[in-house]
Amino acid sequence: MAGLWELFWTFAKVGVMTFGGGYAMLPILQREVVENKKWATEEELADYFAIGQCTPGVIAVNTATFIGHKTRGVAGGIVATLGVVFPSLIIISLLAGLITNFSDLPVVRKAFAGIRVCVCVLIFNAVLKLWKGAVKGKLTLAIFLVVTAGALFTKLSPAIFVLLALGLGIGIELFAGRNAKGDEAK
Amino acid sequence: MIYLRLFWEFFKTGLLAVGGGLATLPFLSRMADTTGWFTRAQLADMVAVSESTPGPIGVNMATYVGFTAGGVPGAVIATLGLVTPSILIIILIAVFLRNFKDNRFVTSSFRCLRPASTGLIAASGLGVAATALLNAGGAGILGSISWRGVLLAAALLVVTRWIPKTKKWHPIVWIGCSAVVGILFFPV
Numbered sequence: 001m002a003g004l005w006e007l008f009w010t011f012a013k014v015g016v017m018t019f020g021g022g023y024a025m026l027p028i029l030q031r032e033v034v035e036n037k038k039w040a041t042e043e044e045l046a047d048y049f050a051i052g053q054c055t056p057g058v059i060a061v062n063t064a065t066f067i068g069h070k071t072r073g074v075a076g077g078i079v080a081t082l083g084v085v086f087p088s089l090i091i092i093s094l095l096a097g098l099i100t101n102f103s104d105l106p107v108v109r110k111a112f113a114g115i116r117v118c119v120c121v122l123i124f125n126a127v128l129k130l131w132k133g134a135v136k137g138k139l140t141l142a143i144f145l146v147v148t149a150g151a152l153f154t155k156l157s158p159a160i161f162v163l164l165a166l167g168l169g170i171g172i173e174l175f176a177g178r179n180a181k182g183d184e185a186k
Numbered sequence: 187m188i189y190l191r192l193f194w195e196f197f198k199t200g201l202l203a204v205g206g207g208l209a210t211l212p213f214l215s216r217m218a219d220t221t222g223w224f225t226r227a228q229l230a231d232m233v234a235v236s237e238s239t240p241g242p243i244g245v246n247m248a249t250y251v252g253f254t255a256g257g258v259p260g261a262v263i264a265t266l267g268l269v270t271p272s273i274l275i276i277i278l279i280a281v282f283l284r285n286f287k288d289n290r291f292v293t294s295s296f297r298c299l300r301p302a303s304t305g306l307i308a309a310s311g312l313g314v315a316a317t318a319l320l321n322a323g324g325a326g327i328l329g330s331i332s333w334r335g336v337l338l339a340a341a342l343l344v345v346t347r348w349i350p351k352t353k354k355w356h357p358i359v360w361i362g363c364s365a366v367v368g369i370l371f372f373p374v
Contacts, residue, residue, distance in 0.1 A: 015240065015241050015242070015245075016240045016241070017240065018240065018241060018242055019240055019356070019358075025242070047287075050287050051276075051279060051286055051287050052206075052276075053205070053206060054286075054287050054292060054296045055272070055275050055276060055279065055286075056200065056201055056202060056203060056204050056271060056272070056275065057200045057201070057203065057244075057268070057269070057271055057272035057275070058200070058203075058206060058210075058242050058243075058244035058245055058268065058269070058272065059206035059207075059242070060206075060242035060244075060245070061242065061244075061245065061268075061269050061272045062272050062275075062276050065269075065272055065273050065276040065277065066276050066280060069276065069277055069280045070280070074277055077273055077276065077277050077280075078273055081269050081272065081273055084242070084245075085241070085245045085249075085265050085269060087240055087241050088239075088240070088241030088242070088245045088246045088249050088265070089249055089261055089262060089265055091239050091240060091241065091246075092235070092236070092239065092241070092246050092249040092250050092253065092261065093249065093253050093258050093261050095235055095239060096235070096249075096250050096253040096254060096261075097253070099231070099235070100254070106374045107369055109374060110368045110369045110372045110373075110374060111365040111366075111368045111369050112230075112231050112234070112365075112368065113318075113335075113368045113372045114338065114364040114365050114366070114367045114368020114369070114371075114372055115230075115231065115234040115361055115364050115365050115368060116227070116230040116231065116234070116314065116317065116318035116335075117318045117319065117335045117338045117339050117342070117364055117368075118234065118338075118342055118357075118360050118361050118363075118364035119230045119233045119234050119237075119314055119318065119361075120230075120311065120314050120315045120318050120319065120339060121339055121342040121343055121346060121360070122233070122237060122346075122357050122360070122361075123208060123211070123233070123307065123310075123311035123314060124311060124343075125346055125347065126207060126208050126307065127304060127307055127308045127311055130205065130300070130303070130304040130307065131304055133300060134205075134300035134301040134303070134304045135301050135304065139297075139298075140297065140298070140300070140301040141301070143298055143301040143302050143305070144301040144302070144304055144305045144308075145305070146305070147301070147302045147305030147306060147309075148305035148306075148308050148309050150305075151212065151305065151306050151309035151310070152309045152312060157216055158202070158212040158213050158216055158306045159198060159202050159213075161302050161305070161306060162202045162204065162299065162302060162303070162306075163202075164302075165295075165298040165299045165301075165302035165303075166295050166298070166299060168298045169291070169294045169295030169296065169297060169298035169299060170291055170294065170295055172294055172298070173290055173291050173293075173294035173295075176294075
């Protein structure tokens with residue numbers, strides 16, 4: 001049984017070492033949670049991570065909540081989550097304060113003009129990577145195109161598109177599921 | 187009451203952003219347009235800072251937006267708003283839905299949610315491209331293109347996509363290089 005403080009600090013450590021995004025976190029979780037603390041097995045961690053990817057929200061946070069909940073119940077889930085976001089709060093608040101103070105300097109403005117170009121390329125690369133896992137066949141291609149065009153040319157909130165996609169997924173399964181059962185009955 | 191609004195905006199983002207990493211970006215673009223807390227150009231800077239600092243990108247961006255809108259308390263509240271849906275959903279799943287990820291409705295929903303989320307990110311990426319690669323006040327589309335920006339983007343595409351050795355490098359390297367290129371060659 002892990003103490004709540006131990007949970008908090010372990011996940012704060014995981015938060016500091018996660019550089020980039022959810023996927024960067026997996027090897028660090030393997031070392032800290034599976035090998036050092038033995039709070040979960042390799043298979044459990046893989047499961048939690050998979051669930052973290054197919055639930056809404058930040059993958060790293062979802063995985064932290066799951067492991068925290070497994071070790072110390074609801075309080076554990078909350079504490080592990082607070083741990084994983086703690087370093088971001090400190091580091092980003094400090095940096096954002098600095099950047100706001102210096103954002104009028106020409107050198108800073110020129111640096112960020114260059115950085116913005118880089119961000120476009122990074123987003124483009126991220127979209128290509130996501131595309132490989134998301135767009136497989138006509139239906140998913142159609143969803144991608146409709147949502148991209150809809151988000152570009154209408155003022156609708158992204159929430160609308162997410163909810164429509166969710167409804168479509170459930171609708172397809174309701175319809176196809178009934179058919180499949182009908183086939184089984186025959 | 188800005189803190190309540192911050193919490194609510196980020197609660198929605200945490201509830202609806204699917205797919206990790208940059209999935210919150212479309213919601214933040216929307217927030218820039220509707221709340222006036224920050225501009226789209228600032229949003230691009232936030233992405234860069236969030237990618238180059240420790241911590242999950244989604245959390246970093248929430249903290250950054252929260253700080254811009256309401257200082258340190260804003261940063262804390264935005265981040266808590268973002269993670270609250272995760273805590274609720276994950277604990278519900280852990281307690282009640284042992285076979286969550288094998289459920290056929292979940293599988294089918296995510297088959298449709300993933301391309302939708304990718305499309306949303308692609309659209310907001312184009313929004314960022316517009317602020318990064320177009321100059322305000324240029325004459326027509328051609329006149330307003332920042333050719334220095336296009337050249338830099340082309341160079342970055344080559345090193346991040348085609349050269350096998352540099353493809354694996356961490357994005358922070360390219361963010362750093364781009365900052366230097368910006369300082370040396372970009373107009374104020």
